[in-house]
Amino acid sequence: MVHQAPTGSVEGEIIALLPKLRAFSKSLTKSRSDADDLVQETLMDALAHLDGYQENGKLKAWLFRIMRNAFLTRCKKAKREVCMPLEDSIFSQPAPAAQEWAIDLRHLYEAADELPSHLRHVFIKVMEGQTYEAIAAECGCAVGTIKSRVNRARHQLAEKMDWDTHRVHH
Known part of the structure; x- marks a missing residue:
């Protein structure tokens, strides 16, 4: 049986x-x-911490912040993971130092600061959890224009950070 949340409830x-x-x-x-x-991780975190949500707050912004934080945590974790063949000893390769992630993050912020202002603006808005529609309304342009700008910003950041551009997706 599927549980349906009452209309008007936070759920x-x-x-x-x-x-x-x-x-x-x-x-x-x-x-x-x-x-x-x-999405599933975000929902689990949100429901586990629902008591911390303030009823008069903005639910969408709260959920997007949870999602963004979960995504950044995943990125940090993936950066620390070392892939190696099974036959190698787990102790044969050193794990990257935690400081390396902090340096990479600082470089990402510096690279973002170098983006053209129209790309930087929309990229930051998306990372803050705003929808393409809201950003388009604020900028007075089409949603497709915003999506295009975000995509260009991602690719420019990937180039500046020397990332594999196939990993940067829409």
């Missing part, structure tokens, strides 16, 4: 926001399954 509002959560997760991740996993 009901969360369910209503699922399409926007899915869209945001797809903008952050490289695959549909990763996006689905991120």
Whole structure:
């Protein structure tokens, strides 16, 4: 039996926001399954900490912040993981120091500061959890224009950071 949250409840509002959560997760991740996993993780975190949500707060912004933080945590974790053949000893390769991630993050912020202002603005807005629609309304342009700018910003950042551009997706 599927549980349906009462209309007007926070749980009901969360369910209503699922399409926007899915869209945001797809903008952050490289695959549909990763996006689905991120939505699920976000919902689990949100429901586990629902008592910390203030009823008069902005639920969508709260959920997007949870998702963004979960995504950044995943990125940090992936950066620390070392892939090696099974036959290698687990102790044969050193793990990267935690400081390396902090340096990479600082370089990302510096690279973002070098983006043209129109790209930097929309990229930051997306990372803050704003929808393409809201950003388009603020900028007075089409949603497709915003998506294009975010995509260009991602690719420019990937080049500046010397990342594999195939890992940077829409």
